[in-house]
Amino acid sequence: MNISVAGTGYVGLVTGVCLAEMGHQVTCIDIQEEKIAMLQSGRLPIYEPGLEDLIEKNVTCGRLHFTTNPKYAYGNAEVIVIAVGTPEQQDGTANLTYVREVAYSIAQYMKNDVIVCTKSTVPVGTNDQISEIIQRHKPANHHVEVVANPEFLREGSAVVDFFYGDRIVIGSDCHKAAAFIEQIYLPLDIPIIKTDIKSAEMIKYAANAFLATKISFINEIATICEQVGANIEEVTKGIGKDKRIGPYFLKAGIGYGGSCFPKDTKALVQLAGNNQHSFDLLKAVIEVNNRQASLPVIKAKEIIGSLKGKKVALLGLSFKPNTDDVRQAASLVIIEELREEGAVITAFDPIAIPNALQVLGNTIEYTQDIRQALLHADLAIIVTEWEEIKQLPLETFELYMKKPVVIDGRNCYSLKEISKQPITYISIGRPIVTNEYKNSET
Template sequence: MKITVAGAGYVGLVTSVCLAELGHEVICIDIQSEKIEQLQEGYSPIYEPELEPLLQKNLIEGRLYFTTNPRYAYTHADVIFIAVGTPQHVDGTANLDYVYDVIETIAVHIENDVIICTKSTVPVGTNEKIKRMIDSKKLPQLRVEIVSNPEFLREGSAVVDFFYGDRIVIGAENEESARVLENIYQPLKIPIIKTDVKSAEMIKYASNAFLATKISFVNEIARMCEKVGANIDDVTYGIGKDQRIGPYFLKAGLGYGGSCFPKDTRALMHTSGSLGHHFELLEAVIKVNNRQKSFPVVKAKEIMPSLKGKKVAVLGLSFKPNTDDIREAASITVIKELLQEGASVTAYDPIAIKNVKELFGDSIDYTDEIQTAIYHADLTIITTEWEQIKQFPLNLYSEYMKEPKVIDGRNCYPLEEVQKYPLLYVSIGRPTVVKTLTNKL
């Protein structure tokens, strides 16, 4: 099938490459010429495990193309996927300018019947407006159907999620359009949920809001565990065994970040408000998450008289492991607050340093080695649970740091292991470990 994907961002690129891998002829279009040139050469502008090898494979095999030319991209497509960004406005509403710009362009370039499939996360009712826009501008003899097909790709495991996801949601107003989308995905053998367009739009927001709620809930339980002396790891293991709850998204930490959960929860809040419904639960979820990102600096000020002039190592900059995405990352909040306190910051991350440099420039130091980051540090704060950090030998904190004080915002280390070493170790929802500290200076 001839498929065009509008947008070479995170969702659009992963979708393009994976659809080509399924055997479809895919054209991915984007307005950024530098990005398209990079992709034509086989290099991915984003970090995502397994993506670049598949990109190169399908370019070589002639199933995947990249362009900035709308006539080439849209004229003969059977299905067009919309995968452009929907960033938030200041008030939390979804900015749909990119979606509508693409629709305007598609309308004047299509020359045959086509299905337009929205992957971008859009508020309920958006696809109805897309349908009206297309119908008002396309050639009258053309038949254009609109389908909602929300994505559920997790950064860091998006390729695996595409091929082995939990479900595929197809929202369509007629069976014929739904069947075309079903045939595209049929080789994946993933359960397909067919519904109306508005329900499909809502499924995406409801899914993300519910997962965000689980994260904020467990972080509130973790705060209670700290106060009563319980261990959040044992608590979440115990409740996660209940099949009605499940073990996923019950990891205590510094809250959620990235491009989806923060944006989508705020957008759903705004939609709720515009309908005259006060979504109190979701309001609390957002409030808890925003507060959670400040946990490391709050704890640091409790265990140290002052942070002014202190060297602090921040380990992990991306919002989660296996991605270079720093949008809404806890590390950004932590670094800003440390600088406000007068601390000197050295930041470590395997791949996200470039993006953080664009924010902080020369105001902090950077390294791709953990040992360098913690060398002669007064304090180490862990903000992302990279495997490199989880596997870092605990004894090296006391060997390299001026004073081995570690605030672990992701509970990377088992407490029974931490207790073997001379550390002051503070984690989330677990008892603080205080062993004999050695001041090397």
């Protein structure tokens, strides 16, 4: 099948590459010439485990192509996937500019009947707008159907999620179009849910909002645990065994980030407000999450007092491990607050430094050597649960830091193991561990 994918961000690139891996002829189109040139030369504009090998394989096999030319991309496509960004606007609503531009371009360059499949996260009613734009501007003798097909790909595991996801949602008011898209996914043997278009659009927002709610809920419970002397890990273990609750997204920490949860929760609040409903629960979820990122600096000041002139090792820049994405990352909030306190910051991250540089510039020091970040540090703050951090021998903190004071925003270490080390250790929702430490420096 000839499939074109508009947009080569996380969703578009992963979708296009994986469809090619399934045996389809895929053309990925983007308006950014630099990005397409990178892909054509075999370089990736994003980091995603497993993706580079699949691109090389499918380009070599002749199934995967990259272009900036809409005539080439849309002219002979049977299915066109819209996977462009829908960035957050100042009022929290989704910016649909790129979606509309793609719709106009499809109408202008399509040369045969086509099914347009929307993967971009869009407010309810957007696919009707896409259909209206294309119908109004397309050639009179060609037929178009629009299908809502929201994505559920997680950065860092997107390739796995594509091939082994929990479900595939296909929203359409045309049975024939829905059945056509269903045939693409049947080889994956993943449950397929077929709905009307508006329900499919809402499913994406509702899923992300619910997961965000679980995260903020458990962080509120963690705060209470700290006050009463309970251990959040024991609490989550106890409630997670309840099948009605489940163990997932119940890990206490410094909140969610990235390109989806912050944007989609705000967009759903705005969507509700536009329809005369105040989504008070989700407003509270957002408020709690915004507060979480400030916890490490608050805890640092409680433990060591003034941070002025103190060297802080910030461990992790990306919003989650296995991605180089720093959008809405807790690290950005923490760095800003540390700088306001006068701290000197050295940040460690294995892959996200280039993206962090674009946001922060040279206002802090960067290193891919975790020990270099810790050298002579007065304080270490764990922001991202990279394996390089989780597997770090605990004695490293004592060996390299002035005094081993660690604030763990992701609860990377067990209290049992930490208690064996001369480390002052503050985590989220768990008792503080304060052990005597040596006064030697490396």
